[in-house]
Amino acid sequence: MRSNTRGDAFRITTFGESHGPAVGVVIDGVAPGLALEESMVQAQLDRRRPGRTGLDSPRAEPDRAEILSGVFEGRTTGAPVCILVRNVDARPGDYERFRDLVRPGHGDAGWLAKYGVRDWRGGGRLSGRETVGRVAAGAVARRLLAERSIAILGAVVEIDGIRAGAFDAAFAESDPLRCADPAVAAAMADRVRQVRDQGDSVGGIVEVRVDGVPPGLGDPVFRRLDADLASALMSIGGVRGVEIGDGFAAARMRGSTFNDSPMPGGGFSSNHAGGLLAGISTGQVLVLRLAVRPTASISRRQATVDLQGRPASIEVRGRHDPCLCLRIVPVAEAMVACVLADAMLRQASIAKVPPTPDELRLEIDRCDDALLAALAHRVHVTAQMGTAKGTRVPGHLSRPAAGAALRRAWARRARELGLPRDVALSVLEAIGKGGGPGRRGQR
Numbered sequence: 519m520r521s522n523t524r525g526d527a528f529r530i531t532t533f534g535e536s537h538g539p540a541v542g543v544v545i546d547g548v549a550p551g552l553a554l555e556e557s558m559v560q561a562q563l564d565r566r567r568p569g570r571t572g573l574d575s576p577r578a579e580p581d582r583a584e585i586l587s588g589v590f591e592g593r594t595t596g597a598p599v600c601i602l603v604r605n606v607d608a609r610p611g612d613y614e615r616f617r618d619l620v621r622p623g624h625g626d627a628g629w630l631a632k633y634g635v636r637d638w639r640g641g642g643r644l645s646g647r648e649t650v651g652r653v654a655a656g657a658v659a660r661r662l663l664a665e666r667s668i669a670i671l672g673a674v675v676e677i678d679g680i681r682a683g684a685f686d687a688a689f690a691e692s693d694p695l696r697c698a699d700p701a702v703a704a705a706m707a708d709r710v711r712q713v714r715d716q717g718d719s720v721g722g723i724v725e726v727r728v729d730g731v732p733p734g735l736g737d738p739v740f741r742r743l744d745a746d747l748a749s750a751l752m753s754i755g756g757v758r759g760v761e762i763g764d765g766f767a768a769a770r771m772r773g774s775t776f777n778d779s780p781m782p783g784g785g786f787s788s789n790h791a792g793g794l795l796a797g798i799s800t801g802q803v804l805v806l807r808l809a810v811r812p813t814a815s816i817s818r819r820q821a822t823v824d825l826q827g828r829p830a831s832i833e834v835r836g837r838h839d840p841c842l843c844l845r846i847v848p849v850a851e852a853m854v855a856c857v858l859a860d861a862m863l864r865q866a867s868i869a870k871v872p873p874t875p876d877e878l879r880l881e882i883d884r885c886d887d888a889l890l891a892a893l894a895h896r897v898h899v900t901a902q903m904g905t906a907k908g909t910r911v912p913g914h915l916s917r918p919a920a921g922a923a924l925r926r927a928w929a930r931r932a933r934e935l936g937l938p939r940d941v942a943l944s945v946l947e948a949i950g951k952g953g954g955p956g957r958r959g960q961r
């Protein structure tokens with residue numbers, strides 16, 4: 519089953535089952551030197567965590583992130599980053615009564631036909647719990663993207679036909695349903711409660727917008743950015759469709775309406791394309807919408823069959839989300855982050871992407887190391903020179919050219935390297951005054 523890994527340059531592999539000991543992710547391709555703390559991952563996991571709003575599953579998982587590898591003293595080392603989250607509120611007993619039944623709306627029958635064996639505890643690998651690893655990976659991808667001022671904002675824009683008229687991501691962040699519009703948030707939440715109390719579930723639409731995506735990401739033809747995003751978003755359980763920009767509405771438009779006119783000096787007159795043309799980012803805001811089905815597990819009695827195909831009935835009581843939309847928002851954002859980080863790193867291999875402050879800091883550290891190593895070597899060689907000539911060394915500058923000639927040589931070399939003359943000569947002076955084996959009177 520080689521289907522648990524995605525991405526090339528930023529490659530994630532998720533692992534774990536709903537009621538096993540843990541879930542998590544291994545990320546390969548994270549450059550060294552990126553500042554990464556558990557708290558950054560935790561902040562994203564907290565956004566996905568169930569049992570906090572009364573509108574989602576009451577499963578009370580603390581979802582504590584443990585970074586097992588790839589980070590040392592708060593910075594990535596370039597080694598694979600493994601993030602583990604232990605399952606502490608698993609109750610496999612809740613699922614005993616369904617182990618010989620095919621749950622309607624779930625992938626039980628298909629999984630059994632495919633693998634012949636299944637972990638029936640809470641959907642096993644097919645559970646939404648698997649998305650913990652995705653959100654952890656998304657937190658790392660977001661760190662990379664934040665360095666380039668790329669911001670990913672998701673919200674619920676439709677529930678059971680109630681539509682948001684605005685996209686207020688800041689409001690959504692504090693709303694229990696993650697609704698994009700304060701004007702309809704209460705109505706949406708009421709609808710979810712009402713349907714849940716009837717033993718049923720509802721679907722809706724999640725929207726993700728991405729600000730700051732540079733033009734040029736995405737690799738035609740098979741790694742178009744739209745294709746990558748759609749595939750990543752469709753891999754989330756419960757997502758039944760993905761739209762980009764005007765999406766399906768574009769099928770009913772004229773070219774004269776759909777086309778976004780490029781403007782003199784940059785930008786476009788409109789964004790019907792949702793920031794993507796020919797599978798390459800245009801530099802406009804990315805607009806993605808996900809159609810989310812009503813949750814499969816409902817407590818209402820439904821007709822089904824057992825594993826031998828005999829008629830049966832089922833009521834899926836337990837801890838379930840009456841509406842998946844609010845849970846899917848952070849997962850969708852995470853998948854978008856991973857796809858963009860991957861596209862960004864692939865792009866960096868063919869074009870020059872401006873370095874981030876973290877990358878620059880790392881490069882300065884490397885330069886300092888190289889400078890100090892060279893200086894130490896110079897001190898050592900100078901001392902050897904002193905010994906070889908059997909003379910005392912006047913400072914580190916044991917060569918006869920220690921005076922004006924050496925200054926001229928340094929000034930010339932500085933000019934060739936584009937280094938300010940003053941900087942070069944002040945270093946020369948400091949070396950001359952510095953301590954070490956060659957210092958006058960200390961041999």
Ligand SMILES: Cc1cc2nc3c(=O)[nH]c(=O)nc-3n(C[C@H](O)[C@H](O)[C@H](O)COP(=O)(O)O)c2cc1C
Nearest residue numbers: 624625644645646755756757813814815838839845
């Ligand atoms: C974060 C998250 C939480 C989910 N919670 C539930 C749940 O409580 N009950 C349920 O029946 N499905 C839940 N799902 C959806 C199932 O995983 C999914 O519907 C099921 O595997 C069938 O896949 P499909 O709907 O993509 O065809 C959840 C999905 C996600 C992403």
